[in-house]
Amino acid sequence: MNDIRPLIPLLITAGILIGGNGLQGTFISLRALQEGFSTSTIGVIGTGYNIGFAIGCIYVTRIIRAIGHIRTFSALAAIASAASISMLLAIHPASWFAMRLLQGLCFAGLFAVVESWLNARVTNATRARTLSVYRFVDLGSVTFAQYLIPAVGISGFELFAIVSMALTLSLVPISFADRSSPEPPEAVRFDLKLLWKVSPLATVGCIVVGLTNSTFRSLGPVYADGIGFSVTSIATFMSVGIFAGVVLQYPLGHYSDKLDRRRIILIATFGAFAAGLFITFVAGSNELLNYVGIFIFGAFAMPLYSLCSAHANDHAAPGQHALVSAGTLFFWSAGAVVGPLFASFMLDYFGPQALFIYTTVVLGIFMVYTLLRMSVREGVPATARRPRFRNLLRTSTFFSKLAAPPSERQD
Template sequence: MHDIRPLIPLLVTAGILIGGNGLQGTFVSLRALEEGFSASVIGVIGTGYFLGFVIGCVYVTKIMRAIGHIRTFSALAAIASAASIAMALVIDPFSWFLMRLVQGICFAGLFAVVESWLNARVTNATRARTLSVYRFVDLGAVTMAQYLIPLVGLSGFDLFAIISMILTLSLVPISFADRSSPAPPEDVKFDVKVLWSISPLATIGCIVIGLTNSSFRSLGPIYADGIGMSVTAIATFMSIGIFAGIVLQYPLGHYSDKLDRRVIILVATFGAAASSAYLAFFAGDGELANFIGIFAFGAFALPLYSLCSAHANDHAAPGQHALVSAGTLFFWSLGAVIGPLFASFLIDLFGPHALFVYIIVVLGTFMIYTLFRITIREGVPVEERRMRFRSLLRTSFFFSKLATPPAKRDDR
């Protein structure tokens, strides 16, 4: 434990940010419903966050190189905190869209700062332990934060203020981290043509995951409210879906290391589509049935990003792994910009179950494309793969580097 003690402030900061981000995503959707916003308007607001995330991914390294880690973090945390308060002061769809766009830029940068800093401080001896703690912090923070919503309530100023306080308090532990700010990271280019040439399947897969998983995160609360769940049940519904993502992460990853990864991607996609069909057509309005369905959905759907990233790395040449990491996150973000917007219009037209009908259609199309790619391109033999499966968070492309031991990196 002594060897990771210097990293604790950074891990605590990450937990505060992840919890605050997860809380805000669910709260904004539910509060917008209470304010009388339609599902399509809420989808537009959700799109604002992911559009900001795309912008943040592209420009954050330039900002860090210009002013350093701690100044970047301080500025972005302050802006994100102010944006949360601004949403309480001006309750208007366009204003909320702008504030969520600003927060998307900020959170992309905040996670990049923390994970870049961790990369600079972690050693090969502490890497596995640090990653384990990070994943525990991720799951724990998101799960516990959801229950602040029923505890505090949707109405009034309180939750906006609490979210602002959380973001402001994230400055405290990072201020106690190592006094020497790490060297500015290398600028990472988003070369979309190169990523497509490396793996069309991974590129399309990341877009599909953005289209579907981001729709669940943004509109899952709308679905749960639409079928009559209480605020506490909605928090539980979202927590179960997110927590379930870890259940099959490593079993699917293990078999993907031994078999053609595309087959495992196909299996996971089928499982997510089948779970969506259960939620859309069979679960009805029952809480338990929906909890079971969303658990199965999260278990299959959430590992897909890591599987697609691993497949892209299988085909990457030496020196291309940083580009793959940045590119997969970028394409996921592009899908996430479109997904909530389109799904929310369907919910307005056809009701809450349309969310999972939409997900079925997108995942079903991806299954067909995956089968097509299997028929026209040989898989990479197990002995020729440069990297094993890694469980990745979609927080910043620096997380991928954090999850890769230095001895295996060839993209430094």
């Protein structure tokens, strides 16, 4: 424990950021409904965050290299905090879109600072434990944050203030993390054509994850509200879907390292597809059945990003793993930009059940594409590849480096 103790301030900062981000993602959707925004407008606002996140992924390392970790973090935390309060001062779709875009850019940078700093500080001896603690912090903070919504209420200014306070307070532990910032990280390179050449299936898979999982995070509260859930039930619905994401991560990852990884991708996609059908045609407005359905959906859908990333790395040549990690995150961001926007228009026209009709259609198409790729390309034999499955967060490209085995970290 002593060797992890110096990292505790960074992990606390990460928890505050992840919790604040998870709180705001659900709360903004519910508050927008209360303000009378249409579902399509809420989808546009959610798209703004993902556009900003994609931009931030591209440019953040340039900022860190120019002014250092702590100055980058301080500036972005201040901007994100101000953007949160600004949403209360100007309750209008256009201003909320602009503020969410700005927050997306800031959060991409904030997570990059924390994770590149962690990556510079962990050793081979502490890496596994640090990752385990980081995932626990991620799960715990997001789950706890959801229940602040019914506890505080969505009508007043309080949740805007809590998010702003969280972003401001995140400066405190990271300021005490170390007396000196680590060396600036190497610039993240993007070569999107490379990822397509390495693995078309992984490229399409990451886009599909963005199209579906990000839509659930943005419009899940709208769906639950539309079928009559209380605010507490909405928080539970979102928490169950998020928590379920860890249940099958390691079993699916374990078998994907031993079998043709595309088979496991196909199984996971089918599981999420079936869960979407169950929620749409069986669960109805029954709370318990919806919890069961979203648990199954999260258990199968959430590991897909990590499975697709591992599949891409199976085909990557030495020295290409960092480019692959950057490419998978970018293509996920691209899907996350389009998904909530398109699905929100469907909800406007067809009602809340359209959310999981949309996800099942997208996942069904991906299953067909996976089968097609399996018919035209031989799988990588298990004896010819090292275990590459890693439980990845889609927070920054530096998380992939943090989770990478020693043989790949020089990338």
